[in-house]
Amino acid sequence: MQLTRFSDLSLRVLMYLASRDEPLLATVTVRQASSLFNVPYTHMVKVVHNLGREGLLATSKGRGGGVRLARPAAQIRIGDVLRRTETNKAIIDCFAPACPLRRNCLLKEALDRAYDAFFEEMNRCTLADVARSPALQSLVSLPA
Amino acid sequence: MQLTRFSDLSLRVLMYLASRDEPLLATVTVRQASSLFNVPYTHMVKVVHNLGREGLLATSKGRGGGVRLARPAAQIRIGDVLRRTETNKAIIDCFAPACPLRRNCLLKEALDRAYDAFFEEMNRCTLADVARSPALQSLVSLPA
Numbered sequence: 001m002q003l004t005r006f007s008d009l010s011l012r013v014l015m016y017l018a019s020r021d022e023p024l025l026a027t028v029t030v031r032q033a034s035s036l037f038n039v040p041y042t043h044m045v046k047v048v049h050n051l052g053r054e055g056l057l058a059t060s061k062g063r064g065g066g067v068r069l070a071r072p073a074a075q076i077r078i079g080d081v082l083r084r085t086e087t088n089k090a091i092i093d094c095f096a097p098a099c100p101l102r103r104n105c106l107l108k109e110a111l112d113r114a115y116d117a118f119f120e121e122m123n124r125c126t127l128a129d130v131a132r133s134p135a136l137q138s139l140v141s142l143p144a
Numbered sequence: 145m146q147l148t149r150f151s152d153l154s155l156r157v158l159m160y161l162a163s164r165d166e167p168l169l170a171t172v173t174v175r176q177a178s179s180l181f182n183v184p185y186t187h188m189v190k191v192v193h194n195l196g197r198e199g200l201l202a203t204s205k206g207r208g209g210g211v212r213l214a215r216p217a218a219q220i221r222i223g224d225v226l227r228r229t230e231t232n233k234a235i236i237d238c239f240a241p242a243c244p245l246r247r248n249c250l251l252k253e254a255l256d257r258a259y260d261a262f263f264e265e266m267n268r269c270t271l272a273d274v275a276r277s278p279a280l281q282s283l284v285s286l287p288a
Contacts, residue, residue, distance in 0.1 A: 001145055001146065001147055001148065001151075001230050001235060001259070001262075002145065002146075002235055002236065002237070003145055003235055003236050003255075004145065007145075008236050008237070011251060012243060012245060015245055015251065016245065019245075036244060037243065037244070038242075078251070078254065079258075086145050091145060091146055091147055092146065092147050092152050093146070093152070098182075099156060099181065100180060100181070101156060101159055101160065101163075105274070106269075106273065106274045106275075106276060107155060107159065107222070107269075107274040110222065110265075110266060110268075110269045110273075110274060111147075111266070113265055114223075114261075114262045114263075114265035114266045115145070115262070116265075117258075117261045117262055117264070117265040118145075118258045118259070118261055118262040119258075120261070121254075121257055121258035121260075121261040122254060122255070122258045124254075125250075125251075125254045129250065129254075130249075130250045130251040130254060131250075132250060
């Protein structure tokens with residue numbers, strides 16, 4: 001069981017911004033973020049676009065522009081972020097190929113409850129909590 | 145976030161056996177199971193072999209032989225099964241490529257707690273609970 005790469009990168013971008021000295025003013029460009037996390041530019045475009053659409057990032061134009069946190073990190077709960085980025089919601093695929101057990105299968109309901117328990121536990125953390133990591137405080141300077 | 149296909153198939157084989165009229169006596173061959181769930185034989189061999197090694201399935205030799213449940217379904221907790229089949233334990237990969245945030249990252253700890261919450265919730269169900277599904281009771285006859 002793994003988070004999607006999409007969720008993983010979404011969290012990393014948010015954590016990076018939350019760890020800056022002035023989190024609500026700090027910006028990062030898509031190119032900088034793709035370089036920092038060593039992923040293709042086009043992939044990072046999708047990640048940042050989705051976070052913007054979900055109201056988690058805002059755009060700052062002009063010199064020094066880029067994307068920035070749209071809300072204080074202490075108001076962003078990690079479980080809520082993951083519910084928005086884990087778009088492939090089915091934890092088990094009952095149709096590829098079609099499982100002969102699938103009608104009214106009680107396993108699916110149990111898995112859905114466990115999936116909710118996962119998000120609820122993650123909602124005990126805000127972005128501010130996880131961005132307090134010592135590693136983030138001493139992050140190497142951003143590539144130009 | 146998805147269960148691995150390996151976990152998925154492991155659960156289906158166990159559920160199938162638990163749903164039979166005499167769950168501790170009912171057997172299925174690897175070939176029958178691969179046909180029932182429409183997966184390659186070699187893949188099902190690995191699934192069944194692992195369930196045997198984990199003490200969940202036993203082998204019955206001779207005519208009508210195959211694998212059977214090694215313990216009553218009411219004594220098999222689904223969370224415990226998944227802990228044994230979800231062998232790729234890292235819910236997030238901090239090293240492919242190496243994340244600049246990874247040292248002492250607080251996200252990882254939070255994810256590990258949420259992963260535990262998922263398994264704990266699944267442990268509220270036994271194999272007997274999920275195999276009570278109406279779909280299982282009316283399962284079509286097994287391929288020969």
